[in-house]
Amino acid sequence: xxxxSSFRFHKLWLALGWLLVLAVxxxxxxxxxxxxxxxxxxxxxxxxxxxxxxxxxxxxxxxxRARTALALAxxxxxxxxxxxxxxxxxxxFDVADMTADALGVAAGWIAAPPRLPNVLxxxxxxxxxxxxx
Numbered sequence: 001x002x003x004x005s006s007f008r009f010h011k012l013w014l015a016l017g018w019l020l021v022l023a024v025x026x027x028x029x030x031x032x033x034x035x036x037x038x039x040x041x042x043x044x045x046x047x048x049x050x051x052x053x054x055x056x057x058x059x060x061x062x063x064x065r066a067r068t069a070l071a072l073a074x075x076x077x078x079x080x081x082x083x084x085x086x087x088x089x090x091x092x093f094d095v096a097d098m099t100a101d102a103l104g105v106a107a108g109w110i111a112a113p114p115r116l117p118n119v120l121x122x123x124x125x126x127x128x129x130x131x132x133x
Contacts, residue, residue: 006121007060008128013120017056021077024049028081031090046100047107050074054108059120067109074105 007013027033027049036045057070078101085091113121 007124009124010060013056013060013124017053017060020053020056024053024077025081029084029088029091031088043096043100046078046097047104050078050101050104051108051111052104054105055111055116056108056120058109058112059118062113062118067112071105071109075102078102078105 027045033042034045035041038044053074054070058067061067061070075098079098082093082095082098086093
């Protein structure tokens with residue numbers, strides 16, 4: 001997938017996106033994940049994490065084909081991490097978590113531009129040096 005040339009800071013946006021992915025992997029495998037103090041808070045966390053990943057990368061890769069690949073990759077990540085939890089003695093495998101991950105991916109895609117503004121394009125523009133000043 002190529003990054004649109006309109007991004008001046010495309011390497012920064014990609015790096016931050018990959019940090020988000022690494023955070024999801026870490027939080028999925030750590031023995032003490034943060035708790036969200038509401039009913040089914042862990043499922044809410046899954047939805048939010050996967051929506052954030054999908055939304056972030058969908059701003060960088062607007063083409064439908066790229067977004068489809070991203071969505072499949074993020075769903076596969078969620079499934080893979082649930083299976084990885086089987087190999088720990090401190091986390092549990094849960095199909096409901098996989099469902100929450102997939103719902104988050106769908107929510108991120110639905111919320112992605114053009115429905116919501118492309119925040120990364122806006123930031124990219126704002127961070128450009130101004131001419132004459």
